Amino acid sequence: MGITGIVLIIIQAVSMIFGFIRELTLSNYYGISSISDAFLIVSNLPFSIFYIISSAISISFIPTYNKIKKIKGSKEAENFTSNIVNIIFVFAIIFSILIIIFSKPIVKIFAVGFDDQTLNLAVYLLRISVFSLVFVGIVGVFVPYLNSNKEFIIPAMIGLPFNIGIIGGIILSSYISVYFLGAGTIVGYALQFLALIPCLIKVGYSHKRIIRPNDSTIKQMLVLSIPITIGVSAEQINYIIDRTIASTLQVGGISALNYAVRLNGFAQNLIVYPVTTLFYPIIAELVVNKNYNNLNKIIHKSLSVITLLMVPIIIGGFILSKEIISILFLRGAFDENALIMTEGALKFYMIGTAGIAYREVYSRVFYSFNDTITPVKNMIITVFINIILNLTLSKVLGISGLAFATSISSIIAAGLLKKDLKIHLRCSNDSRNLLINQIKIIFAGLLMGVGIILYQYLRTPENNIQQLIIQISIGALIFSFMVLILRVEELEDVKNILYRMKNKISKYRDV
Numbered sequence: 001m002g003i004t005g006i007v008l009i010i011i012q013a014v015s016m017i018f019g020f021i022r023e024l025t026l027s028n029y030y031g032i033s034s035i036s037d038a039f040l041i042v043s044n045l046p047f048s049i050f051y052i053i054s055s056a057i058s059i060s061f062i063p064t065y066n067k068i069k070k071i072k073g074s075k076e077a078e079n080f081t082s083n084i085v086n087i088i089f090v091f092a093i094i095f096s097i098l099i100i101i102f103s104k105p106i107v108k109i110f111a112v113g114f115d116d117q118t119l120n121l122a123v124y125l126l127r128i129s130v131f132s133l134v135f136v137g138i139v140g141v142f143v144p145y146l147n148s149n150k151e152f153i154i155p156a157m158i159g160l161p162f163n164i165g166i167i168g169g170i171i172l173s174s175y176i177s178v179y180f181l182g183a184g185t186i187v188g189y190a191l192q193f194l195a196l197i198p199c200l201i202k203v204g205y206s207h208k209r210i211i212r213p214n215d216s217t218i219k220q221m222l223v224l225s226i227p228i229t230i231g232v233s234a235e236q237i238n239y240i241i242d243r244t245i246a247s248t249l250q251v252g253g254i255s256a257l258n259y260a261v262r263l264n265g266f267a268q269n270l271i272v273y274p275v276t277t278l279f280y281p282i283i284a285e286l287v288v289n290k291n292y293n294n295l296n297k298i299i300h301k302s303l304s305v306i307t308l309l310m311v312p313i314i315i316g317g318f319i320l321s322k323e324i325i326s327i328l329f330l331r332g333a334f335d336e337n338a339l340i341m342t343e344g345a346l347k348f349y350m351i352g353t354a355g356i357a358y359r360e361v362y363s364r365v366f367y368s369f370n371d372t373i374t375p376v377k378n379m380i381i382t383v384f385i386n387i388i389l390n391l392t393l394s395k396v397l398g399i400s401g402l403a404f405a406t407s408i409s410s411i412i413a414a415g416l417l418k419k420d421l422k423i424h425l426r427c428s429n430d431s432r433n434l435l436i437n438q439i440k441i442i443f444a445g446l447l448m449g450v451g452i453i454l455y456q457y458l459r460t461p462e463n464n465i466q467q468l469i470i471q472i473s474i475g476a477l478i479f480s481f482m483v484l485i486l487r488v489e490e491l492e493d494v495k496n497i498l499y500r501m502k503n504k505i506s507k508y509r510d511v
Contacts, residue, residue: 028334085138110240145205311479
């Protein structure tokens with residue numbers, strides 16, 4: 001992965017810590033309540049829809065921008081960027097106005113279980129925060145633009161100012177007015193945009209007042225974006241469906257799912273984002289050069305790296321879910337009932353984490369081949385599977401059933417994409433080495449889990465930060481020892497990265 005990958009993982013970890021602080025702040029002031037439900041449904045309703053669009057643009061922007069830059073030069077590439085930003089700005093304003101006009105029926109659709117008081121609060125918060133979409137859209141263009149210009153660090157850090165804005169809004173809302181929850185959302189997204197400005201200046205970006213929606217390059221990017229929009233939307237659609245059904249099950253159901261998703265998202269965002277960010281350009285280059293033998297190796301390498309990094313997090317998180325939630329959230333308005341609901345959802349979400357990670361890698365292989373249709377078909381199938389499982393499992397397991405349904409559908413999605421990948425791989429897709437590596441890693445993870453459970457059985461029952469650190473340390477030692485004994489190939493990559501980092505530090509000391 002290299003030093004850049006390690007730095008990205010560290011940045012993601014810090015960003016996730018701030019995200020947890022945000023959730024801790026919300027849980028401390030509002031717990032699992034109608035206010036937190038209203039805030040969370042509003043925070044994710046229009047933003048999930050717009051995130052789908054901006055994500056598709058981000059994925060299709062990089063190859064389009066690089067192609068224009070190579071053929072027509074940097075000036076035309078800059079004009080293309082300005083054109084996209086301006087078009088998205090206008091679209092975001094129009095979209096925001098429409099949401100304001102139809103805010104009440106929109107909330108009713110996605111939160112059918114809200115009473116009148118919670119519904120009215122959600123409507124007001126939506127009307128306040130909706131103009132954040134302007135910043136969401138603009139940032140969605142500038143981040144891939146900066147990545148295309150070899151700037152990765154600052155774009156990866158924008159989660160920090162966002163969380164600061166949200167935290168400030170939550171605190172002020174508790175002392176002044178609940179409507180500051182909506183204002184905090186606007187401030188958070190605005191701070192993301194402001195954080196990118198120094199980096200944009202550094203790479204020499206100069207914004208132009210250009211709006212040419214009929215430009216051929218815009219049309220080409222939109223053609224590529226439409227299928228990607230549908231594909232990227234799967235996780236967001238599943239998430240919206242989960243919340244919609246949760247609003248009908250019990251008060252606080254949406255909040256419990258949210259806390260569980262945030263905790264589970266730690267593993268996903270910490271590992272998947274850096275791995276896909278670094279491997280995606282390599283995969284795309286190998287596809288262009290038709291180097292299918294190395295492409296197969298890189299795909300397996302990325303999957304092995306994800307497995308090595310995620311298995312201990314998944315198994316450890318499943319076993320230690322109650323301790324983690326207790327230490328992070330069990331205070332203020334977050335009570336024992338909230339703990340039980342969140343713990344159940346987190347355990348079932350953890351089951352599908354690897355499926356989501358694998359799906360992201362496979363999807364980017366298809367995008368590299370300009371095949372956006374296969375992932376779309378896959379996502380449509382899994383969305384329907386998720387809906388059916390949601391309706392079935394929620395009756396049996398309640399909130400936990402919604403999490404379990406999402407996990408099952410994610411695993412199925414990854415399996416279907418792997419099956420369809422043979423369409424593009426023009427060489428033997430020999431997965432034996434990958435499978436052997438995965439078995440070794442999973443075996444090491446299971447032994448790690450047994451070690452943690454044995455320690456829990458022998459120790460005095462108590463939940464505190466010291467005991468959690470001891471259990472994590474025991475698990476880490478067992479897992480590290482086992483992958484070393486089993487000679488997991490990816491361990492050599494980690495050793496090389498640490499060795500290079502040590503040499504770099506030594507050079508700085510010698511200066």
